[in-house]
Amino acid sequence: IDKESCGDPGTPLYGIREGDSFLNGGILRFECQFGFELIGERTISCQNNNQWSANIPMCIFPCLSNFTAPMGTVLSPDYPEGYSNNMNCVWLILSEPGSRIHLAFNDFDLEAPYDFLTVKDGELLDATVLGRFTGAESPSHLDSNTNLLRLEFQADHSMAGRGFNITYSSIPINARRFGDNFQLGSSISVICEDGFIKTQGTQTISCELDNGKVIGVILSPGWPGYYKGSLSCEWVIETEPGRSIKITFDKFQTELGYDFLEIHDGPNLLSPLVGSFNGTQVPQFLFSSTNHLYMLFTTDNSRSNSGFKIIYESVTVDTYSCQDPGFPLNGLRYGQDFTIGSTVSFGCDPGYRLSHEEPLVCEKNHWWSHPLPTCDALCGGDVRGPGGTILSPGYPEMYPSSLNCTWTVEVSHGK
Structure with missing residues (x-):
């Protein structure tokens, strides 16, 4: 029985995980994507009690920060889960001298008209306002006139929206950029304005x-x-x-x-x-x-x-095996061999019943013979033996309405 495992703890949203051993003694290390701060333990280990030494950390976007990378992302705090009330955040974006800053508004949802994002063309508080946005109304993109942008986000004490996701990048002065899609296979072009010529670099770049x-x-x-x-x-x-x-x-x-x-x-x-x-x-x-x-x-x-x-x-x-089939929720797995022709079977924790008991076979196409079974808490049934567990249907989730379940419990004579 594969009991010496803590299970997959997951990966933080906007985080990166290093390591793939979930067995006792295994160590996982975490870091955050660029621009995010890690809150919690950077390293966790699988202990002998089959519990991780700590919860996985969180990656949060800071409310006050300066950005100097040629491109990146600005997110409202806790995006897309919704920002908190009474927020006052400031972000400064600085690009190289002789360049401007291009903003692409990928997602925008604030409580109108009380929560708003102000974009200013410069570092100072009294810099020229390029735009003030609230609700779901925002431009698809916005360009600065200088190499510094100031973003001010204010939220009041009441309701909140989903927040915003904005990507930024630097572009040359006297040029226009076309394309705001950074997905794999997409392209972005930079075209010089009339009277100017390209002196270095390529006009179009692709994400590969x-x-x-x-x-x-x-x-x-x-x-x-x-x-x-x-x-x-x-x-x-x-x-x-x-x-x-x-x-x-x-x-x-x-x-x-x-x-x-x-x-x-x-x-x-x-x-x-x-x-x-x-x-x-x-x-x-x-x-x-x-x-x-x-x-x-x-x-x-x-x-x-x-x-x-x-x-x-x-x-x-792997050319000669199937991928790890995993474990049923509230269940156990018997077998660790995933090579072609091997079998694994499963059992359930007390009170749960296996949806089907047929073992999984690793076939020549590198797929298991059928899907992973489930461990279900059913409505009623026969319970035999000196001890056991009875669970309400669907446990630990809420049980459905209009149920009428009966369990028959049988023990040895004289008990």
Whole structure:
């Protein structure tokens, strides 16, 4: 039985994790993406009691900061979870002399008209105001006239919005930039104004993968608050050819039977279906067999829930084995051999019942013979033996309405 493990603790939002051993004695190290501050322990270890020595840290965006990198991101505090009340933040962006600063507004949602972002052309408090924005109204982009921008964010004492996500980059004076998409495969062009000529560099640059891993986080809309009804959201994850995509379900809770996340092994909805998930029962992680993965999240117009946080990364597939199938939630795994032809089986914690007991077999196509089973707390049943556990349906989540469950408990004669 694989009991000497602490399980995958996840990766902080806007963070990076080093290390992949979750066994006793394993060590994980964390750092934050550029511009973020790490709060908590930078290193955690898996102890002999199968518990991590500390919770994973958080990566927060500071409320007061200076930026001198040629490009980067400015986020409202706690974006996209919603900023706090009574905020007064200032960010200064400084580029090289002889350049200007280009802002791209990727997402903008403030409480109108009480919370607002002011953009000033210069360092000083009385610098020229380029714009003041509130609500959901913001320009798609904005250029400074100097090499220094001042961003002032003020929030009052009451309601809050989702916040904002703004990327900045430096551009030459007497030039215009075209393109605000920084995704893999996208391009950005810088064109000189009339009367000026390009003296160095290239006119167009493209975002390409430089022998690195693709890694990121996908959040349901409104996370960690409840998502809205009548949604249809699509995500396509792409990595370089020859690599696969691993997704880890860090958090998952949707309305059972009505709000679904479909995952397809390929670039679109017509690709083979890996699984359709709802409620709280999801595998620990999933792998694609190609360098694309398609996700579709649909909701009805009634009740909702907190949604999901999914971590994705590119991985190299072993030619002679399947990927680690993970563990069922509230369950155990028997077997550590994942080579082709090997089998693993599963059991459940006390009070839970395995959805199917057939072992998983690693097949020649590097896929397991069927999906990971689930451990469910059912409504009623027969309980035998000297001791045991009875759980309400769906535990530890809330039980459904209109239930009538009966359990029969049988022990040895004379007990």
